[in-house]
Amino acid sequence: MISIEIVLDKNLNYKIMWIPITIDEYVKIHLQNNPNENEKVLRVRIEAALDDYNKGVKCKCGKDIWIVGSASAPFACFSCITGKELPLGDYEIDGALDKRDKDGRININNMDPGNINGFFDDDGYEIRRDTIKMQPLCLTCIRNNIDDWEGNLLCDMNRNDQRDEKEFKCGVYEKL
Numbered sequence: 001m002i003s004i005e006i007v008l009d010k011n012l013n014y015k016i017m018w019i020p021i022t023i024d025e026y027v028k029i030h031l032q033n034n035p036n037e038n039e040k041v042l043r044v045r046i047e048a049a050l051d052d053y054n055k056g057v058k059c060k061c062g063k064d065i066w067i068v069g070s071a072s073a074p075f076a077c078f079s080c081i082t083g084k085e086l087p088l089g090d091y092e093i094d095g096a097l098d099k100r101d102k103d104g105r106i107n108i109n110n111m112d113p114g115n116i117n118g119f120f121d122d123d124g125y126e127i128r129r130d131t132i133k134m135q136p137l138c139l140t141c142i143r144n145n146i147d148d149w150e151g152n153l154l155c156d157m158n159r160n161d162q163r164d165e166k167e168f169k170c171g172v173y174e175k176l
């Protein structure tokens with residue numbers, strides 16, 4: 001039995017979008033809900049969808065296909081099958097989540113071009129600003145104490161760029 005607590009925070013994106021599930025677990029649940037379906041046929045459909053997914057076959061809208069949904073519908077993405085924008089605690093076969101966003105992260109390539117906001121890394125994944133580590137240097141900087149959305153964004157980008165560096169450097173540091 002899989003149970004998961006869905007945590008929502010108004011300021012953030014959905015923390016849990018997909019519930020990863022193995023093919024065997026999904027087949028069991030699906031057959032419990034649809035006792036008249038043939039297990040062999042179901043498995044063949046899942047394998048075929050997964051195969052397409054791994055070959056890079058996309059939904060007609062350009063997004064990744066949703067394996068679980070494609071097992072009972074023509075191969076398509078979550079949005080095209082359900083009409084919902086984003087999954088929220090929906091099942092997806094774990095093998096299909098490896099290549100996609102493991103944590104259900106948002107990728108700019110999957111976003112509606114007319115509605116892109118946020119902050120993305122070089123691979124197109126959204127960077128949640130609340131996950132960027134504050135630097136001790138910044139605490140003594142004038143800029144960190146000014147409420148300036150754009151300025152603060154640039155500081156966040158600088159901190160994010162150097163997240164793996166031992167020593168944090170800043171070209172625009174101004175001591176308080």
Ligand SMILES: [Zn+2]
Nearest residue numbers: 059061077080
């Ligand atoms: Zn689609």
